[in-house]
Amino acid sequence: MPKKVSLMGLCLAAAMLLSYVETLIPPLVAFPGIKAGLANIVVIFALWRFGFKEASLISFSRIILCTLIFGNFVSFWYSLCGATLSLIVMALLKKTEKFSVIGVSIAGGVMHNVGQILIAIFILGSRAVLSFLPALIIFGAVSGVAIGTLSALLIKKLEKTKFY
Amino acid sequence: MPHRLYRDMQVAMNKKRNDLILLLSIVLVTALVLIVFHFLKTDGATVTVTKNGEKYATYPLMQDAEIKLSGAQGHATLIIEDGQAYIKDASCSDKLCIKQGKINKNGETIVCLPNKLVITVNSDDDPAVIS
Numbered sequence: 001m002p003k004k005v006s007l008m009g010l011c012l013a014a015a016m017l018l019s020y021v022e023t024l025i026p027p028l029v030a031f032p033g034i035k036a037g038l039a040n041i042v043v044i045f046a047l048w049r050f051g052f053k054e055a056s057l058i059s060f061s062r063i064i065l066c067t068l069i070f071g072n073f074v075s076f077w078y079s080l081c082g083a084t085l086s087l088i089v090m091a092l093l094k095k096t097e098k099f100s101v102i103g104v105s106i107a108g109g110v111m112h113n114v115g116q117i118l119i120a121i122f123i124l125g126s127r128a129v130l131s132f133l134p135a136l137i138i139f140g141a142v143s144g145v146a147i148g149t150l151s152a153l154l155i156k157k158l159e160k161t162k163f164y
Numbered sequence: 165m166p167h168r169l170y171r172d173m174q175v176a177m178n179k180k181r182n183d184l185i186l187l188l189s190i191v192l193v194t195a196l197v198l199i200v201f202h203f204l205k206t207d208g209a210t211v212t213v214t215k216n217g218e219k220y221a222t223y224p225l226m227q228d229a230e231i232k233l234s235g236a237q238g239h240a241t242l243i244i245e246d247g248q249a250y251i252k253d254a255s256c257s258d259k260l261c262i263k264q265g266k267i268n269k270n271g272e273t274i275v276c277l278p279n280k281l282v283i284t285v286n287s288d289d290d291p292a293v294i295s
């Protein structure tokens with residue numbers, strides 16, 4: 001049990017580091033808050049290694065800590081909404097056992113951006129932001145392939161490693 | 165157990181195939197929607213500025229103007245020029261509103277999240293044309 005907690009702590013640290021690295025990369029899409037979601041690599045890993053509850057815990061802790069360290073209150077809501085929607089859809093898709101890590105990650109990437117647009121509609125009080133949706137869906141799907149490939153590699157590499 | 169190994173491989177291949185179907189359907193459907201919308205786009209007549217979720221003002225696209233807007237984080241300068249609208253400079257933290265470029269078709273939008281500003285092109289039938 002303590003070893004599981006320390007591995008989860010390690011995941012959280014890795015997720016925070018990846019979020020930080022991402023702030024250094026210039027945005028690829030001119031819509032604020034949209035990132036490739038490098039931290040999702042860790043969340044997907046946790047989803048496979050531990051399960052939904054643990055992955056949520058790592059994901060939400062990361063968002064809270066990153067907001068406190070280098071985020072702001074606005075980015076907090078965008079991250080939270082994107083991460084929640086993405087995580088729920090990924091967990092459901094994983095449960096069907098019809099998709100590999102990459103397929104699950106694609107859905108996660110898309111839903112992450114959909115979640116951000118939904119909260120943007122709410123915060124900005126304008127449905128006009130929906131016009132960004134198509135570009136963001138494609139961007140989410142493509143980044144999902146990349147993130148999923150990396151996650152699959154990580155899951156496989158660490159599969160045999162006994163942490164506990 | 166070679167039989168089991170074979171079955172595992174089959175399952176993995178099916179998953180890979182489903183991944184591909186998922187990716188292609190997402191990209192194709194979205195691309196199709198984008199293409200259809202692109203051809204349906206018509207030139208707009210006005211730009212509407214929404215500030216903090218409330219409609220702030222509407223300007224005709226036909227009339228060149230330089231409008232100083234103040235948002236949640238500071239100012240932004242909206243330029244209307246040659247029937248197009250864009251943000252020239254802004255004091256927001258990410259400057260993405262400037263990067264979003266020029267808009268002139270119905271429904272096209274510029275968003276500045278830090279400033280909570282949304283600028284949308286509309287087809288209002290009553291553009292306040294001043295001659």
Ligand SMILES: [Zn+2]
Nearest residue numbers: 254256261276
């Ligand atoms: Zn801006």
